[in-house]
Amino acid sequence: MIDNLGIVDTKKIIAAIHESYGLDLSDYTLSILKRRFAHVMSFYNIGLVDEFVSHIKRNNIEYEDFLDQLMIDTTEIFRDPSLWRELREKYLPEIAHSSGSKIWLAGESSGDELFSLMVVMSELGLSKNIRIAASCPSKNRLKRIKTGYGYDLKKMEIGEANYTRLSGKFEFNRFYKMDGNFALMNPELLDDVEFDNTNISQEKVNKSYRMILFRNMMIQYNLPLYEKVARKLIDNLVVGGYLILGNMESLEYSEIGKKMQLVNEAEKIYRKRID
Amino acid sequence: MSDYKAVIIGGSAGSFQVVTRIVSSLPANYPLSVILCLHRLKHIRSGFVEALSIKAAMPIVEPMDKEPIKTGKIYLAPANYHLYVELGNKFALSTEDAVNHSRPSIDLSFFSAAYNYKKKLVGIVLSGANKDGALGLKSVKENGGLTIVQDPNECQVPTMTLACMNATNVDHVYSTQRIIDFLLTLE
Numbered sequence A: 001m002i003d004n005l006g007i008v009d010t011k012k013i014i015a016a017i018h019e020s021y022g023l024d025l026s027d028y029t030l031s032i033l034k035r036r037f038a039h040v041m042s043f044y045n046i047g048l049v050d051e052f053v054s055h056i057k058r059n060n061i062e063y064e065d066f067l068d069q070l071m072i073d074t075t076e077i078f079r080d081p082s083l084w085r086e087l088r089e090k091y092l093p094e095i096a097h098s099s100g101s102k103i104w105l106a107g108e109s110s111g112d113e114l115f116s117l118m119v120v121m122s123e124l125g126l127s128k129n130i131r132i133a134a135s136c137p138s139k140n141r142l143k144r145i146k147t148g149y150g151y152d153l154k155k156m157e158i159g160e161a162n163y164t165r166l167s168g169k170f171e172f173n174r175f176y177k178m179d180g181n182f183a184l185m186n187p188e189l190l191d192d193v194e195f196d197n198t199n200i201s202q203e204k205v206n207k208s209y210r211m212i213l214f215r216n217m218m219i220q221y222n223l224p225l226y227e228k229v230a231r232k233l234i235d236n237l238v239v240g241g242y243l244i245l246g247n248m249e250s251l252e253y254s255e256i257g258k259k260m261q262l263v264n265e266a267e268k269i270y271r272k273r274i275d
Numbered sequence B: 001m002s003d004y005k006a007v008i009i010g011g012s013a014g015s016f017q018v019v020t021r022i023v024s025s026l027p028a029n030y031p032l033s034v035i036l037c038l039h040r041l042k043h044i045r046s047g048f049v050e051a052l053s054i055k056a057a058m059p060i061v062e063p064m065d066k067e068p069i070k071t072g073k074i075y076l077a078p079a080n081y082h083l084y085v086e087l088g089n090k091f092a093l094s095t096e097d098a099v100n101h102s103r104p105s106i107d108l109s110f111f112s113a114a115y116n117y118k119k120k121l122v123g124i125v126l127s128g129a130n131k132d133g134a135l136g137l138k139s140v141k142e143n144g145g146l147t148i149v150q151d152p153n154e155c156q157v158p159t160m161t162l163a164c165m166n167a168t169n170v171d172h173v174y175s176t177q178r179i180i181d182f183l184l185t186l187e
Helices: A007-021 A030-043 A049-057 A063-070 A081-097 A112-124 A139-146 A153-165 A223-235 B016-025 B048-053 B106-120 B134-142 B159-167 B176-185
Strands: A102-105 A131-135 A149-152 A176-179 A182-185 A193-196 A209-213 A237-244 A260-264 A269-272 B006-011 B033-038 B074-076 B082-086 B090-094 B121-125 B146-150 B172-174
Touching: A007 A030, A007 A049, A007 A063, A030 A049, A030 A063, A030 B082, A030 B090, A063 A139, A081 A112, A081 A153, A081 A209, A081 A237, A081 A269, A102 A112, A112 A131, A139 A149, A139 A193, A149 A153, A153 A182, A223 A237, B006 B016, B006 B106, B006 B134, B016 B033, B016 B048, B016 B176, B033 B082, B033 B106, B048 B074, B082 B106, B106 B121, B106 B134, B121 B134, B121 B159, B134 B146, B134 B159, B146 B159, B146 B176, B172 B176
Parallel strands: A102 A131, A102 A209, A131 A193, A209 A237, B006 B033, B006 B121, B033 B074, B121 B146, B146 B172
Antiparallel strands: A149 A182, A176 A182, A237 A269, A260 A269, B082 B090
């Protein structure tokens, strides 16, 4: 894998992607894009940047296959157990009180956040009280998520350790079954979830949610796009609704962030202020 | 004034005491940015900064994503994220897969720092039990920066520094005290 693509090459690839696929990555974090492009090149066994660019321009790589490889697996089921504990003990019971509460997972890539949430919801017996929507820009990935995704064993071990840390109510293994070397999460967990392929960085959304989970997604964006996405997220929240970012992300570099109050600093839970 | 803008230090098993000595030797008004990428337990988010800060005069922080990089501060890569130096003199964090079984990965932090600081970077690799950091230090060298490893004879676990010496022609092999003396000459 190429360790260090230069900026000139990275920008060449960004331009080709925009031209061929209509996907605008020009405001994405360069450090991350460099690594992702190197990953896609190595996946397709492409050694040279010019060769990669010409493959993209000639549409030799299908858009959906390309997007599938480009996206980052969001690392862990129950990443940051302390957040999931907070959600289970405080925030989810609270929002279940209001009728018609809806939660949006605005950027799913590998189902980690979604399965974590649905396990916690099933512990609380709230699956019927709160509606869940999940957006995953990649059709291939969404298809895998709907059938339980298929995680490697290492990932399941980490997920299980995290579940133990948040003092999960059940045995973790009741939520998945093995299929060869991979673990499929139980797709029944997702029975009531509404799915779509929205890419929030590129499309308009007009909904009203009581909670939005968007952890470790802002890290992909440069400041202008980060501001734009923050605005969309906040616009789609009801007053008093919650936005949850990754624990090392923040709204402090955005203008629109002033509309939000940080109610849990360690877990980066923000609440929408009354205007 | 020194020609260097930043110092990046990578360490793993056996490096904690060495890092503690280094950071506690730097004065409060140290004119460079110091970036630490140390292997750490990924599910333990707090406590590390506090432990390193006990004797340090410089402020030590775990940078948030998009945080501007300032001089006179020590930055520690947070648990369970990769830490990059991003264009525009700020940090970027990432949750991509572990590299060399590590997140944060020393190689990834060093690559991005080397690319952005070029010859204005000092890269230092300390004691450690794997090879993470070797390609990173090589990249510092290739981008014109200065490369230093802790003397393998002094390292509790010399695997990492030896891997660096195999990967590139390291500029200096120094004891902890000499690393400190050198960093103080950059004031």
